[in-house]
Amino acid sequence: MDKLKKYAFPLIIALISSAIFYLSPSLSQTVRPHSPLTQHFVEARVVEIESQQLKPDPQVPSIMTGRQIFSAEILQGEEQGKQVRVTNPLSRQHNVYVKAGDHFIMLVRLKNGEPYYWAYNHKRSPAIYAMLALFLLLLIGFGKQQGLNSIVSLYFTAALIIGVLIPAIFAGWNPILVTIVLIAIKIVVNYILVCGYNTKSLCAMFGTLLGVVAAGLCSQLFGELAHLSGIYLDKGEDVIYLTTAHPIQVRWLMFTAIMISALGAVMDVAISIASCYHELRQTDATLTPKQLRHASMNVGRDIMGTMTNTLILAIAGGSLTTMMMVWGFEMPVIQFINTPLVAMAMVHALAGSIGIVLTIPLTAWLASWLFSSNR
Structure with missing residues (x-):
């Protein structure tokens, strides 16, 4: 009974936070801005580099600039399994340099009625999720009950900002x-x-x-x-x-x-x-x-x-x-x-x-x- 009382309030707050995240998208749909662009993002894998003309940037030698042309396999969505040809210009501001076997985020957009495929970004989420997992493990390992409460508090904060504050401003x-x-x-x-x-x-x-x-x-x-x-x-x-x-x-x-x-x-x-x-x-x-x-x-x-x-x-x-x-x-x-x-x-x-x-x-x-x- 004591343990139940101990975890009751954090559990209630976690459930409320989850409810906010679940209900907010549908409740705020009428105030969400709608993009005029017809586009979506999917994960893709580089199958083969067909050609590339690259050189190190004169100011930042660690960055390669130029152009790549490669074939990629779409790993998500309605076109999953489809192979497409991607032209990938590289500059200082947009530099998604890839090699065969790399996973990346692909932008798919309709351009003049035809699908246009672009290497939008590197797939950075695994590193972020790994770092988040390390942070949560350290919180629970050292903080135990207080660490768990801190995680619930952070989750609740994210729910208030993303699920309530931003829709309310819009x-x-x-x-x-x-x-x-x-x-x-x-x-x-x-x-x-x-x-x-x-x-x-x-x-x-x-x-x-x-x-x-x-x-x-x-x-x-x-x-x-x-x-x-x-x-x-x-x-x-x-x-x-x-x-x-x-x-x-x-x-x-x-x-x-x-x-x-x-x-x-x-x-x-x-x-x-x-x-x-x-x-x-x-x-x-x-x-x-x-x-x-x-x-x-x-x-x-x-x-x-x-x-x-x-x-x-x-x-x-x-x-x-x-x-x-x-x-x-x-x-x-x-x-x-x-x-x-x-x-x-x-x-x-x-x-x-x-x-x-x-x-x-x-x-x-x-x-x-x-x-x-x-x-």
């Missing part, structure tokens, strides 16, 4: 309201899975929600002061052309993006402060709420430096090639800091860091209020 709903509601649900479920339902987790829940909302508001406010909007996000302009019956509110996507990206770091900070307050209170019952609050905030100051670095370095890592371009062209500060891409990255990094910093005192104050003896 349906024309306000991204700010939808994001706050979904983030609040995610926070509650995550802390119950990881910490159980108690005063410590309740304190961390409120602290996290306040912190990520503060980050989102800062991102939106200072982004608009800097004349930025969701259109400057990666693929932000392309999203506009995915037309549906309901216009996408691109303006508010900055708020959504920063809340999602800052959530993990803010959750770490909030639970650290709440746990610190709880442990100090358990260790020494003579400490007053004010002393516990100050001690927790002192710990938070140590955490603050590493967590803000974590967030900023993650964004910097994603913008590495942009920084290389800035350095390579010797751009003056007045030029690069006013570039939309750079300004957007800086607003995101700073807004997330502000959310982390504010989470520390907010969670400490919430802890002193929620843990007080008369609550």
